[in-house]
Structures are given as C-alpha cells and as structure tokens.
Amino acid sequence: NAGVTQTPKFRILKIGQSMTLQCTQDMNxxxxxxxxxxxxxxxxxxxxxxxxGITDKGEVPNGYNVSRSTTEDFPLRLELAAPxxxxxxFCASRGPLYGYTFGSGTRLTVV
Amino acid sequence: DAKTxxxxxMESNEEEPVHLPCNHSTISGTDYIHWYRQLPxxxxxxxxxxxxxxxxxxxxxLAIAEDRKxxxxxxxxxxxxxxxVYYCILRDSLGGGxxxxxxxxxxxxxxxxx
Numbered sequence: 001n002a003g004v005t006q007t008p009k010f011r012i013l014k015i016g017q018s019m020t021l022q023c024t025q026d027m028n029x030x031x032x033x034x035x036x037x038x039x040x041x042x043x044x045x046x047x048x049x050x051x052x053g054i055t056d057k058g059e060v061p062n063g064y065n066v067s068r069s070t071t072e073d074f075p076l077r078l079e080l081a082a083p084x085x086x087x088x089x090f091c092a093s094r095g096p097l098y099g100y101t102f103g104s105g106t107r108l109t110v111v
Numbered sequence: 112d113a114k115t116x117x118x119x120x121m122e123s124n125e126e127e128p129v130h131l132p133c134n135h136s137t138i139s140g141t142d143y144i145h146w147y148r149q150l151p152x153x154x155x156x157x158x159x160x161x162x163x164x165x166x167x168x169x170x171x172x173l174a175i176a177e178d179r180k181x182x183x184x185x186x187x188x189x190x191x192x193x194x195x196v197y198y199c200i201l202r203d204s205l206g207g208g209x210x211x212x213x214x215x216x217x218x219x220x221x222x223x224x225x
Binding site: 099 | 160211218
C-alpha cells in the first residue's frame with residue numbers, strides 16, 4: 001500500500017516557466033488536498049477536492065490550478081512560476097475516518 | 112476558523128514523559144481536537160484525535176480539559192525519533208466541504224536530548 005505518492009521530489013524552475021506537480025493515492029479516498037509550507041511556517045491550504053470533478057480554493061490559491069478527473073489523481077499546476085512560489089508542496093488525502101495521509105513532499109525552487 | 116495556541120518550542124530528555132500543551136478557548140461543540148506531527152523533511156503524520164474524553168493509542172495519549180478549552184498531548188517515553196514539530200488543530204466533526212479542512216498553525220518544535 002503506497003499511500004500518497006508525489007512526484008517529482010525536487011525541482012528548480014525559472015521565472016515564468018510552468019510545471020505540474022503530480023499526486024496520486026491508492027486508498028480510494030474522496031478528499032484530497034494541496035498544501036504549501038514555507039520555511040519555519042505551518043502548512044497553508046492551496047486547493048482541495050471532495051471527489052472526482054469537484055475542486056475548491058483554499059487559503060492561498062493564486063497562481064495555481066488543479067483538476068480532479070479521477071479519484072486517484074490530483075495534479076497541481078503552476079502556470080507562470082514566480083519566486084514567491086518557492087516552497088515545499090504537500091499533497092494529502094482523507095478517507096471516511098478522520099486521519100489525513102500526507103505525501104513526502106515536492107521541494108520547488110523558482111529562480 | 113477556531114484557533115489554537117501552542118508554545119513555539121519545548122525540550123525533553125530521552126525516555127522521559129513529554130506533555131505538549133494546546134489552548135483552544137474558542138472551541139465549538141462540534142470541533143474535534145487533532146494532533147499531527149512533522150518529522151524533519153517529511154510530511155505531517157496523524158498522531159491522535161479526540162472530542163471530550165481522554166484518548167490513548169500506541170503513539171500517544173490525549174488529555175482534554177473538562178471545559179475543552181485546552182488539551183495536552185502526552186508522549187509517555189520520548190525517544191530521539193519523537194523530535195518533530197507537533198501541531199494541535201481543531202476540525203469540525205461535521206466534516207463536510209471546507210469545514211473538514213485542516214488549518215495548520217506553527218506548532219511546537221520538540222527537541223529530545225539523549
């Protein structure tokens with residue numbers, strides 16, 4: 001049971017480039033989330049999804065887009081990378097019980 | 112969103128108990144108290160949660176004040192592997208839509224000395 005898998009683990013982007021952070025879970029969870037974590041801070045919610053085809057904004061959605069075409073996958077898209085998007089990104093899922101399962105994170109640097 | 116207050120940092124000695132406090136004076140009747148921890152360079156992991164009664168699991172115990180305005184996470188014997196940031200989070204038990212989202216604060220950084 002892999003849980004929540006994020007790829008890539010590390011990435012360096014130039015300003016203005018685009019990329020997609022991949023997230024997949026094999027637990028058949030309906031709820032999925034994207035968070036970002038800046039150094040020394042707690043996690044901030046970017047977007048979340050309550051099921052396939054349904055997404056909604058979190059606390060800090062500007063500069064990001066998401067889609068949820070399947071239960072398993074919840075990719076996060078950065079269209080025009082900016083230095084302010086340098087952060088560690090975590091994907092998570094939640095099933096019928098209360099605990100969230102987090103991925104190991106993607107460390108993104110925008111230069 | 113209901114908020115929690117935790118100390119920025121705490122220290123413990125290995126193999127001694129650790130009591131991590133959390134204040135949540137604005138907690139509502141349907142809020143569960145959740146604890147997560149984040150080991151260095153990893154994603155957060157679930158530790159424990161409770162509503163009114165004290166809770167125990169293999170990782171920790173959760174002691175909840177009678178008025179529910181505070182709680183304490185108890186690690187019975189700290190190990191070096193318990194060094195992490197511990198987050199106390201309130202989450203609405205109704206859980207639908209944004210009400211079920213976890214809102215993280217800065218947490219308490221626990222250091223464990225050998």
